[in-house]
Amino acid sequence: MSDAQTLIENRPPTVAALFLERVAATPDAEAYRHPVPPASGQGPDTWKSLTWAQAAERVYAVAAGLIELGVQPEERVALASSTRIEWILADLGIMCAGAATSTIYPQTNADESAFILADSESRVLIAENAEQVAKAVAHRAELPDLHHVIVIDAAGVETDDWVISLAELESRGAAHLEKHPSLIKERVGAISREQLATLIYTSGTTGRPKGVRLPHDNWSYMAKAISATGLVGPDDVQYLWLPLAHVFGKVLTSGQIEVGHVTAVDGRVDKIIENLPVVQPTYMAAVPRIFEKVYNGVAAKARAGGPAKYKIFQWAAGVAREYAKVSQDNFRRTGTHSAPLGLYSKHKVADRLVFAKIREAFGGRLRACVSGSAALSPEIGYFFAGAGIHVLEGYGLTESSAASFVNPGEAYRTGTVGKPLPGTEVRIADDGEILLRGPGIMQGYHRLPEKTAEVLESDGWFHTGDIGELSPDGYLRITDRKKDLIKTSGGKYIAPAEVEGQFKAVCPYVSNILVHGADRNFCTALIALDEPSIMEWAKENGLEGRPYAEVVAAPATVEMVDGYVKELNAGLQRWQTIKKFRLLPRDLDVEHGEITPSLKLKRPVVEREYKHLIDEMYAGARED
Incomplete structure (x- = not known):
């Protein structure tokens, strides 16, 4: 048996157990870095570090606080927050309490947030700020299972018996631990590998999202398997900005616990360029x-x-x-x-x-x-x-x-x-x-x-x-x-993502592109341009001062993009080529439901939204 197989087969049942092992092994090593904005609101952030022992103190306080609120093993605690240090500490606290995390993207609207809270039967919601709390308050009558809301940033939030701050939860948890010092060890020791750890709701392209049931063993396996690849080591510094409500961001937290390297956490996408020279990550x-x-x-x-x-x-x-x-x-x-x-x-x-x-x-x-x-x-x-x-x-x-x-x-x-x-x-x-089998596969929906x-x-x-x-x-x-493969009326199969990817490599101004052609005799495309890039181009091409929608509608812009479409077509099979295209009046975004929070294109939504443009491109065209 190889070292990798031994490592994986001898895995503990839970990441909570792995976390306790990590804290015991390297208590004084740096675990996390996170930004602290200046009090004045002006100037650069300062970065604060937490050792594994310091992180554990807060994690155990969150866990004990939840237990004190009456949260039982496998009961769901929802997390509605952007990526920040408190997300990780709260998630680990939920797991150490034996409960399960339900994830909600902060961009999710109030109606869908309420659906996730109700479908998951979440007992507690940990909300980032007043905006996230308001979504729960608006639907409180429909959420009989939701007993408490914990708010991370309590500014502008009126706290009461139902809404308490994260600081208050940690304070209660610390007091509870003084009376029951072995509580966390006992809770973690009682968790079985098949016990639910995470309920992640996939942002589907149609209908309501589905809750994916991932037990503790999934994450324990992932932690050991990531370590076994040898891609990361204890001296690495990871820059983590991905949404932790998404499985890609979440798995990175498991791998880090097993390997023991430093993770710098900041989910503000607009800060990536500023943060990279400060964090100086070795991988991300x-x-x-x-x-x-x-x-x-x-x-x-x-x-x-x-x-x-x-x-x-x-x-x-x-x-x-x-x-x-x-x-x-x-x-x-x-x-x-x-x-x-x-x-x-x-x-x-x-x-x-x-x-x-x-x-x-x-x-x-x-x-x-x-x-x-x-x-x-x-x-x-x-x-x-x-x-x-x-x-x-x-x-x-x-x-x-x-x-x-x-x-x-x-x-x-x-x-x-x-x-x-x-x-x-x-x-x-x-x-x-592609079919997959192994310890990482879900229990079911x-x-x-x-x-x-x-x-x-x-x-x-x-x-x-x-x-x-x-x-x-x-x-x-x-x-x-x-389900995305296109079959033209001529019987040819086209992989739209392949054509779209090639166009992104050719045209430096594209943000999103959707290739259409199912049951048609030729392919067309809806193209959204990247605002900062195209506005720079506009300055140099006599369109300075005009709003984005006017710039993309200008004949000069259409002509410029047409040049890139011709360049793309030169490298494609005849049936793959883009015969016509339309530039969209704005970029696609999460708010309009056209892309998922993990930036995947929702094809049915975009095709429905811009049906008039698609119809226009095929109007009067011979489809024989």
């Missing part, structure tokens, strides 16, 4: 949209610097991609990253002119990024690989506790999601669907046995709904969502 996880935005931002900045600078950038981007492809190919054959002397020399020059600045913007110490949640365009992946920002794509679903596949360190292959985590099995069905039976076979195989291919040596490539 992100979704493809972040890499697309960085790439588009660098390209737009180069273009704004004049034709000469833009030409240098384009040359450097070409060198980066060529270098990454050759280097990865050589590693596959010889086990070493190498390139011919001529390409190596060009890469050295490009590194000095362009790549070094990009690495500096990421903090200068970044070893690797893990990208997940959606497909990253290979061309953007190759660009960053060649620039020395190694993007390791991974794959998993809420139903598989997030991390089923990840690229293996130096042996990573851009365009694939790598190999299965130790302990996870994979097979490809006859129709190309909460109170939806029929839905569970649709995807989970009796022998444990889970139907992902994704189409993929396995290489002979076990690397997985995702080609599309099964």
Whole structure:
């Protein structure tokens, strides 16, 4: 048996037990860093650290406070908050109390928040601020199971018997622990591996979200499997900004407890660029949209610097991609990253002119990024690989506790999601669907046995709904969502995500694109442009001072994007090409329900919203 298998098979039943082990092993080591805004509201944040022992003191106080409120094992405690240190401490407190966390995105509207609270039968809600408390208050009459609301930031909130502050909960918990010092150890010791730990609601593209039941053993397995990959070590510094209500962010907290490295926590997306040089992470996880935005931002900045600078950038981007492809190919054959002397020399020059600045913007110490949640365009992946920002794509679903596949360190292959985590099995069905089995797979959907039976076979195989291919040596490539494949009226199958990804690598101004063509004779696209990038372009092209909607409607803008569409089409099969497109009057967003909080496109919603534009593109067209 390998060391990895031994590590996984001898795992404790819960992450709560792992947390107690971590605190006992390295009590004085730094566990977390988090920002503290200046009291005046002006100037940079200061960063405060918590050791494992200091974090444990707060975690145990939260756990004891919940127990004192009457929370029983497996009862749900909902968390409605952005990513911040209190989210992690509260989640660990819930687990150490033997209860289960129900996650709610802070952007979720009051109606859907109330649905999750009711469907999960949450007994307590831990809410970030007055805005989140107000959602529960508005639906209080429909939530008979909700006995208490705990508010993290109590500013502007009137507290009473029903609403208390997190500080008050911790104070009560600390007092309770003085009377019952062995309470936490006893509660954690009584948790079984099959006991519910987390109820994560997937933001589905249609209908109400489904609650995915993830027991304690899922997270314990994930923690050990992440450690077994060897991708992270105790000296790493992780920058965690992903939404913790999403399974991708949540799994990173489990891995950290097992490995024991430092995590800097700040979910404010608008602070990422400012935080990176301060945090200087050695690794971080992100979704493809972040890499697309960085790439588009660098390209737009180069273009704004004049034709000469833009030409240098384009040359450097070409060198980066060529270098990454050759280097990865050589590693596959010889086990070493190498390139011919001529390409190596060009890469050295490009590194000095362009790549070094990009690495500096990421903090200068970044070893690797893990990208997940959606497909990253290979061309953007190759660009960053060649620039020395190694993007390791991974794959998993809420139903598989997030991390089923990840690229293996130096042996990573851009365009694939790598190999299965130790302990996870994979097979490809006859129709190309990816099936998974292992300790990370969910128990089922909460109170939806029929839905569970649709995807989970009796022998444990889970139907992902994704189409993929396995290489002979076990690397997985995702080609599309099964339900998103387009079949044209001519009988040709098209993977829209593949075409959309290629366009994002070609056009530096795109934010979102939806390719349409099901049962049609040709493909069309709805394109939303990235506001900061296109407004910079507008300044240089006689459109300065005009609002975004006017800029995207301008003939010059349409003509510019048309040039990129032609460039895209040149590399596609005839039936994949985009014959017509329309620019959207605004970008797609979470608030309008067009993308999920994890930035995935909700195709049915967008197609419904912009049906008039789709109809317009096909009006009068021959569909034979």
